[in-house]
Structure formats: C-alpha cells, structure tokens
Amino acid sequence: MARAATTSDAFNAVAEPQRRRILVLLKGRERPVNELARALRITQPRTSKHLRVLREVGLVRVREAGQQRLYGLEARGLQPVHEWVIGFEQYWNENFDRLNEYVKKLQQKEHADGKRS
Amino acid sequence: MARAATTSDAFNAVAEPQRRRILVLLKGRERPVNELARALRITQPRTSKHLRVLREVGLVRVREAGQQRLYGLEARGLQPVHEWVIGFEQYWNENFDRLNEYVKKLQQKEHADGKRS
DNA sequence: TTGACATATGCCGATATGGACATATATTTG
C-alpha cells in the first residue's frame, strides 16, 4: 500500500500553511482568486489549486460574480477539528495541573483519615 | 521547488488519522509502544514511526521504563492548533448568526431613534 | 468576433510519506 490520501478532510486541508492563510483571509468577506494570490504572493494557479482542495472538503464556497469567482469561508467545516482538539484542552490547561494536585492532596488526606479511623 | 515537508508541526502531525488515534489513546495515561500497536491494530514499526513524528513536534514525550518506553501525551503542543481554529468559532457558531441579526436590528432601531430625535 | 481579463486544469519534476519487512539496538532473564 502507499501513502494515504491527505487532502480529503479538514484536518489535512488545514495542514497546509498557505491554505490556512487563505482561510484567514476569507474571514469576514469573500474574495476573488487573484486578490488572494496577490495577498499570499503565490501564483494564481497555485491559489486555484489550494482553493479547490478547500472547496472539496467544504471549507469554502464559490460564487460566480461576472468574470470572477468569489470565494467565501465555510467555517462550519472546521468544527470537526475544533471538537477533536477541544477534547485535549483539559490536558494542557494549567487548571488541570492544579486540579490534579488538588486531587492528589485530597487522596493523601483521605488515606490519612482512613488510617486514623 | 518541491513538496513542502509536512511532518514538521502539530497541524501536520495531527493530519494523520492514526496519529490522532494515538494521541487519544494517550489521554490520561502513558502507554508502551506495543500496547498502542495492538490497540490500533497496526504493526509495531509503523507505530514507532508515528510516535517519532509526534515526538519531534512535541506532542508526546517518552520515558524509559526497563525494556519498554512509555509514551505520554504532551497536550500543550496542541494549543497552536486550538488557537488557530478557535479564531473561526464565531463564524460557524449559530450564536454568531443570532448575534448578527440582533446587531442588525439594534442598528435599525438606533437609526429609527436617531431620525425620531 | 476579437481582445483583455479571471480562473481552472493538465503535465512534469522533485520529494515527502505511509506501509511492509528485515534487522539493528537495548534491556531483562536464566
């Protein structure tokens, strides 16, 4: 077998730096391809290809506007990523460390109390 | 130029399904390589390679324990991902839509009041 | 219709990757 396809879901689409930048640029307002290309300082073809990936995984939508196409953010597609990551929040949060210590102390106390009674 | 390296940051490390599963398995407790391999039903070498990637981007830490190595979650490495994604929350949240409508109505009201006064 | 402008695609080259296998390296035991 070979390398697994990587441009098939939001996680992979977002793994590409340029694509992340595109999404950031689309916050708030739609933009035509050339504008994005200029902003990112990359060629138009490359921009179109990234946009295609983003479109295929549902992170952007297109709207025809005369001779140009306006790309807009489809943020809902980022929810799976958010939900997955948020599942780890408690593990990096300082509060978690404190809670952990607290629980530890509590257990020691319980232990002591247990012995005592 | 050629393809950009993809296993150099958390975003890319997490783009791989198996690696995501490994991280999930490491929530709460450390685990030796073989246990992970069995749980994921993938070969040990493959598991070690995924762990290497995760280690290089700082998402897991290793601890020698006799003849085995215990891998533990280093959730802090996921913060950049979380922070990036959270920046889009308002755009997918329904509340945002409601807030938007609310603001719009408020502005109309202000407008009306302005006219009236 | 022709020309200018905006995008999308196809093709090629260089390289990164995931996976399977065999094997090297360590550590613990007998």
Place this chain on the structure above:
DNA sequence: CAAATATATGTCCATATCGGCATATGTCAA
C-alpha cells in the same frame, strides 16, 4: 553469554503532493 522481549531504523515501493508553466475555458467589453 544466550535467549527472549521491546523498540527503533533502514530500505524499497507506490503514490500523493506542492510548485511552476503552458494552456484551456469562461466572461465582459468594444
């Protein structure tokens, strides 16, 4: 030390990409 157990690595294969370039497709204006 030798055997067993646990991991890490190197090699080979097939394929997925990213990027550049040339070019096809589509749209609007004169």
